Amino acid sequence: MRKKSIFILAVFLIFTCCQMAFAMPQVTDTNVKVYDAAGLFTPEETEALNEKARQTAEEWQMDAVILTTNDMEGKESRYYAAEFYDNNGFGYGEEKDGIILLLNMEDREIYLVSSGKGMDVFTDYYIEQILDDVIYGLGEGDYAGASSLFLDDVAYYCNHYTQYQEDPEHFTSDYEQAMGITKTSVWQDLFINILICAGLAAVFAGIFLQAMRRQYYMVKPAGNGKNYIVQNSLSLADQTDRFITSQRTAVPIPKNNHSSRGGSRGGSYGGRTTTFRSGGRSHGGGGRRF
Numbered sequence: 259m260r261k262k263s264i265f266i267l268a269v270f271l272i273f274t275c276c277q278m279a280f281a282m283p284q285v286t287d288t289n290v291k292v293y294d295a296a297g298l299f300t301p302e303e304t305e306a307l308n309e310k311a312r313q314t315a316e317e318w319q320m321d322a323v324i325l326t327t328n329d330m331e332g333k334e335s336r337y338y339a340a341e342f343y344d345n346n347g348f349g350y351g352e353e354k355d356g357i358i359l360l361l362n363m364e365d366r367e368i369y370l371v372s373s374g375k376g377m378d379v380f381t382d383y384y385i386e387q388i389l390d391d392v393i394y395g396l397g398e399g400d401y402a403g404a405s406s407l408f409l410d411d412v413a414y415y416c417n418h419y420t421q422y423q424e425d426p427e428h429f430t431s432d433y434e435q436a437m438g439i440t441k442t443s444v445w446q447d448l449f450i451n452i453l454i455c456a457g458l459a460a461v462f463a464g465i466f467l468q469a470m471r472r473q474y475y476m477v478k479p480a481g482n483g484k485n486y487i488v489q490n491s492l493s494l495a496d497q498t499d500r501f502i503t504s505q506r507t508a509v510p511i512p513k514n515n516h517s518s519r520g521g522s523r524g525g526s527y528g529g530r531t532t533t534f535r536s537g538g539r540s541h542g543g544g545g546r547r548f
Contacts, residue, residue, distance in 0.1 A: 318413065325359065357372045373539065
């Protein structure tokens with residue numbers, strides 16, 4: 259009986275230890291940016307990634323977090339990453355600006371989740387660009403190299419967004435260049451509009467003058483006023499209209515009940531950002547299998 263009790267206790271302890279090993283990591287210091295629950299990095303790689311992520315976050319005031327796991331606890335990647343980010347107090351400012359990289363080894367899926375200003379910086383287009391950059395390394399098993407490249411991209415796009423905000427009229431973003439969006443100055447736009455209006459006015463004026471000219475040549479003077487009189491064409495009769503009553507019908511103007519809110523945000527800098535809700539907060543992001 260005693261041996262059976264010891265066996266049951268041992269099994270229970272092993273099961274508990276396994277649960278603790280695979281459970282979502284606990285955060286005690288948000289200055290720590292790398293949480294390798296799946297054991298993908300060496301201690302040296304973890305230290306180097308953590309320092310790089312911390313410097314990137316401080317420089318751009320945009321949090322950058324890396325999370326790996328073997329156990330998704332039955333959740334989708336985007337919700338797992340968003341919950342970890344929100345519940346542990348990551349992010350800068352009131353909107354919790356930042357982005358988190360999740361390496362879901364259970365489903366072999368990478369997922370990026372953005373928050374706050376991160377949704378403006380990392381639009382759907384730029385999320386896909388980052389995924390393109392890191393997916394090869396993940397497929398080859400170079401998880402540390404792919405994570406480091408992710409941090410490089412975070413710094414690049416934060417700088418890219420800053421330059422765009424400083425001079426949006428002249429700075430062309432990667433998205434605008436890829437989409438073939440060209441920019442002109444305010445004065446160029448005004449000059450082009452004036453030329454278009456002047457050209458249209460000249461065309462319509464020419465058509466009107468030509469029509470008047472044709473009518474003028476068709477007019478010939480009449481020698482006798484009788485030419486304009488039709489015999490027995492004038493007949494007068496008495497008629498009386500009596501007002502009895504009136505009726506008024508009102509037709510209400512329909513209200514516009516359609517709304518374009520929710521589901522996306524963005525602009526010419528990087529296109530749209532598809533959003534989702536998690537824990538009462540909005541997030542952007544995207545993922546891919548590897």
